[in-house]
Every structure is written in C-alpha cells, then in structure tokens.
Amino acid sequence: MADNDQNLQDIRFVNRALENQIFYTDIVSKYQERIIRYVIRISGISYQEAEDVAQEVFLKAYVNLNNFNQEKKFFSWLFSIAHNEIVSYWRKNKKRLKDISIEGEELAEKLGADFQMLEKIDSANNKDFIKQAISKLDFKYREVLQLKYLDDYSYEEISDIIKKPVATVGTLISRAKKILKSDLDKKYYE
Amino acid sequence: MNNLSEKIKSKINDKDLKPKSKIFFNFVSGLIWGAIGVMVIVLGVSFGLFFELVINHDIFAHKRIMPFLQAIPYFWIIIILLAAVLLLIIFRTTHKIYKIKYRFIILGLILLTVVIGFVTYYSGLSNYLQGELENNVGYRRMVPLPQDKWLDPENGYIFGKITETNHEKFFLVDINDQIWKVFYDEETQVPTMVHLVPGFEIKVIGEYLGKHEFEAKTIKPGFDKRPAGLNPFWRPHRLVK
Numbered sequence: 001m002a003d004n005d006q007n008l009q010d011i012r013f014v015n016r017a018l019e020n021q022i023f024y025t026d027i028v029s030k031y032q033e034r035i036i037r038y039v040i041r042i043s044g045i046s047y048q049e050a051e052d053v054a055q056e057v058f059l060k061a062y063v064n065l066n067n068f069n070q071e072k073k074f075f076s077w078l079f080s081i082a083h084n085e086i087v088s089y090w091r092k093n094k095k096r097l098k099d100i101s102i103e104g105e106e107l108a109e110k111l112g113a114d115f116q117m118l119e120k121i122d123s124a125n126n127k128d129f130i131k132q133a134i135s136k137l138d139f140k141y142r143e144v145l146q147l148k149y150l151d152d153y154s155y156e157e158i159s160d161i162i163k164k165p166v167a168t169v170g171t172l173i174s175r176a177k178k179i180l181k182s183d184l185d186k187k188y189y190e
Numbered sequence: 191m192n193n194l195s196e197k198i199k200s201k202i203n204d205k206d207l208k209p210k211s212k213i214f215f216n217f218v219s220g221l222i223w224g225a226i227g228v229m230v231i232v233l234g235v236s237f238g239l240f241f242e243l244v245i246n247h248d249i250f251a252h253k254r255i256m257p258f259l260q261a262i263p264y265f266w267i268i269i270i271l272l273a274a275v276l277l278l279i280i281f282r283t284t285h286k287i288y289k290i291k292y293r294f295i296i297l298g299l300i301l302l303t304v305v306i307g308f309v310t311y312y313s314g315l316s317n318y319l320q321g322e323l324e325n326n327v328g329y330r331r332m333v334p335l336p337q338d339k340w341l342d343p344e345n346g347y348i349f350g351k352i353t354e355t356n357h358e359k360f361f362l363v364d365i366n367d368q369i370w371k372v373f374y375d376e377e378t379q380v381p382t383m384v385h386l387v388p389g390f391e392i393k394v395i396g397e398y399l400g401k402h403e404f405e406a407k408t409i410k411p412g413f414d415k416r417p418a419g420l421n422p423f424w425r426p427h428r429l430v431k
Contacts, residue, residue: 018209021202025195032194051194058198065209163288 003073010074018065028058031075034151035082041107041146042139043086053089057082076160083143083161090139107134110149111180133183141176148173225280233273233299234306238316239323240266241307243333246317246413251395252339257347261339265332274299340393341365348372348404349393349412355386362394362404372396374406384411 013030016023035057039050061081068077108130134142140162147158159166201207243249243263252258281287281295310316323329340349341364350364362370372394374380384392391412397405 021208022199024202025199028195028198055194055197055201058194059201059207062198062202063207063210064215066212067210067215159289165289165291167291 006075007073011070014065014068014070014074017062021062024058024062027061027078031078032058034075035078038079038082038146038151039086041150042143043090044135045089053085054082057085060085072160073157076157079161080163083163086143087139105131107145107149111145111177130180130184133180137176137179140172141179144169144172145176219284222280222284226277226284229273229277229280230299230302231306233270233277233303235310235316235319236266236269236273237303237307238310239263239320240270241311242316242320245311247339248393248410249339251393251408251410252347253395254345257339257342257345261334263333265329270303274303343370343398343404346395346397346407347393348396350391351412352386352388352390352392354388360386362392368402371403372406373399373403374409378406379408381410384409 010027010030013023013026017027032054035054036047036050039045039053040047043050043053045053057078061078064081068074111130134145137145143162144158147153147161148155153161155166155169158169162169164172240263243261243266247261249258249261252261277299278295287295323333324335340347342348348362348364348370350362350370352360353363353369354361358375359371359373362372364370374386378396380386384390386392386409393410393412394404394406395408395410397407399405
C-alpha cells in the first residue's frame with residue numbers, strides 16, 4: 001500500500017477509535033510488530049520486555065490520540081511516542097542495558113553494501129565484528145541507522161520521529177557511519 | 191484478537207482510560223505559547239533596561255576599572271540569562287519547532303530581544319520602568335543607580351543642572367541641592383550636543399578641588415539623551431535622592 005493510502009487508512013482508524021474504543025485494536029494490530037521490532041533493534045531487550053514497552057506506547061498514544069495532527073503521518077507520530085518511551089526506558093535501565101548485544105546482522109549487511117565493503121563483511125567473522133561495533137554505538141546513532149537502513153524511512157520521517165531537524169538527522173547518520181567505517185578500517189589495516 | 195491487543199484493551203478498561211479532549215491540548219498549547227510570548231517580552235524589556243543603564247547612564251565614561259565594574263548592571267544580565275534559559279526549556283516542550291536548528295532559534299531569539307530592547311529603550315519605556323523600579327529599596331540595593339556612581343566628587347564624578355555660567359566657570363546644582371563651582375578651559379572635552387547654559391543637565395568628569403569646587407576634564411549630557419518627540423513615555427528626568 002502506498003504511503004498516502006496507508007496514512008488515510010490510519011486516519012480512518014484513529015477517527016473510529018476516537019468514536020469507539022474497541023476499534024483502537026485495529027491500530028494496535030497494525031503496528032504492534034513494527035513497534036516491538038523497533039524497540040528490540042535499538043535497545044536489544046527481550047521480546048517480553050519490548051512488548052511491555054510497546055504496551056506503554058500504545059496506551060500513551062490512545063490517551064493522546066486527539067493530539068495527533070491529521071495533516072502529518074500517523075506512523076511518525078506513533079514512532080515518536082515509541083522513541084520517547086525507549087529513551088526513558090533506556091535511562092531507567094542504563095546500567096543493565098549498557099552491555100547488551102544488539103542483533104545487527106541485517107543492519108551490518110546493509111551498511112556493508114553502503115560502504116562498498118560487502119565482500120569483506122560477508123565473512124562470518126567480520127559480520128560479528130560489525131555487529132559488535134553497532135552494539136557499541138551510542139543509542140542516538142543506532143536509532144537513526146536502524147530507521148534509515150532497516151525501516152527505510154526518509155530523513156524527513158526520521159526527523160518527525162526523533163524530533164530533530166532534518167539536517168541533524170543527516171549529521172547523525174553520517175557520524176554513525178564514520179564511526180563504524182573507522183572501526184572497520186582499523187580492523188583491516190591493523 | 192492477539193495477546194497485546196487484548197492486554198491493551200483490558201488496561202484501557204481497567205484504568206478507564208479515555209483520550210484527552212482536543213480542548214485540553216489546545217489549552218496546553220495556548221498556555222505554552224502564551225508563556226513563550228511573555229518570556230520573549232520579559233527578555234526584550236530586560237534588555238531595554240540593561241541598555242538604558244549601560245548607554246543612558248554612560249557606564250563606558252568611567253575611565254577607571256573599579257567604577258566601571260561597579261556600574262555594570264549585573265542584575266539585568268542575570269535576568270536576561272535566566273529568561274533565555276527558561277525560554278529555551280519552554281521551547282523544547284512545544285515539540286513543534288524541532289525542525290528548526292537550535293542555533294537558528296538562539297539567533298532568532300537574540301534578534302527579537304535586541305529589537306524589543308531597542309523599541310523599549312527608544313520609546314522611553316525602559317526609562318519609565320527604571321524610574322518606577324528606583325522607588326523600590328530592594329531594587330536599589332541590587333542595581334547600581336546613576337546617582338550613586340555619578341555623584342562621587344572624590345573619584346572625579348559630579349552631575350546636576352547648570353544654574354549660572356561665567357567665563358571659564360559655571361555653577362551646578364546637584365540632587366542634594368549642593369552648589370558646585372566648576373572650572374573649565376579650552377582643553378575640556380565638550381560634545382556639540384552639550385550647551386553650557388542655565389537649565390541644561392550635564393555630567394562632569396574631572397578633579398575635585400575641595401570646598402565644592404571642581405575642575406572639568408570632560409562634560410557629558412545629562413541622563414536622558416532621547417529626543418522627547420520620539421518618546422511617548424517622556425517625562426522630565428527625576429532623580430531619586
């Protein structure tokens with residue numbers, strides 16, 4: 001479904017949920033997996049924990065449903081709530097989450113293609129290395145990389161989700177790639 | 191219906207959650223933007239009062255470092271910084287201006303502050319407010335007043351109104367009704383806007399000769415330099431004793 005149709009459908013769902021609470025499950029069903037995946041990819045927490053975070057996200061979204069500007073994209077608005085929820089979850093559990101390993105295989109492959117280093121990254125050893133490097137990245141960098149390379153969101157959409165100017169999104173992505181690239185270069189030229 | 195949907199549905203029912211009304215969000219948004227408007231005005235007017243004290247009270251005329259440092263209106267600098275920080279915090283809560291880079295917001299804020307500050311100053315509003323504030327004892331303790339700094343003959347500063355002029359000297363009455371005999375010569379710096387005629391208010395930098403006599407090195411205009419015609423708040427400058 002095209003982006004525009006998606007949003008029209010979302011707006012229909014929102015309006016129906018505002019009229020009758022039981023229709024809110026349509027929104028939950030449509031987005032729960034994407035939200036849970038988003039939470040897991042960035043924070044590395046278990047599926048169960050991610051489901052708890054997602055539950056909070058959907059409850060907050062429900063209470064604030066009238067604050068959604070229907071001229072904007074619903075998923076950006078929902079993901080921005082998820083972003084805030086993960087940030088506060090991350091802050092509360094920073095110590096525990098610091099050393100967690102992120103499942104970054106897919107991201108490693110996409111970044112490898114982007115760095116034109118696919119053949120090097122293809123080896124299992126190097127994949128592990130780049131996964132580790134992604135895990136070590138700062139939260140803010142990991143998030144923009146995921147939104148850009150795995151969810152295929154545009155800079156504009158990422159800007160709406162993380163509430164930062166479009167130019168800042170670009171800067172974050174390029175810095176994140178630079179850090180990863182320099183880690184890879186070090187590995188190859190050591 | 192899947193597990194998460196079920197959980198959410200029962201949470202909504204258990205806690206009797208309802209979407210907050212549109213009116214609530216409009217009210218909060220109005221409150222935030224109202225606070226932003228008020229803070230911008232506070233910021234601009236504070237800058238106007240700062241400017242009033244710095245320029246109109248000639249703090250740069252102090253040649254020595256200590257009188258200059260003492261004349262700086264730190265109070266208004268602190269108010270300006272506090273208002274700016276508060277404003278930036280409120281801005282963050284709006285979640286509406288995130289598309290604009292922080293440095294542009296700060297730049298815009300500085301421009302707006304300067305514009306409102308100049309309007310406050312040139313309209314005479316800052317002069318009026320300063321006059322009102324000077325009646326407050328607490329304010330007078332915190333903010334150096336011109337009369338504290340400009341009536342300090344031992345350190346070379348006097349001000350007042352000319353009552354009489356003579357060849358190479360004139361008489362000046364200060365706010366304590368003290369008459370001063372002031373000597374000057376061709377080396378005394380007198381800007382063209384200053385007229386040494388009875389009734390003209392001036393500030394004098396020079397040397398105390400004793401016995402209410404003073405030698406003028408520099409003569410400056412009195413405290414209100416704004417043209418009265420441009421100044422809707424204009425009133426004859428009254429100084430607090």
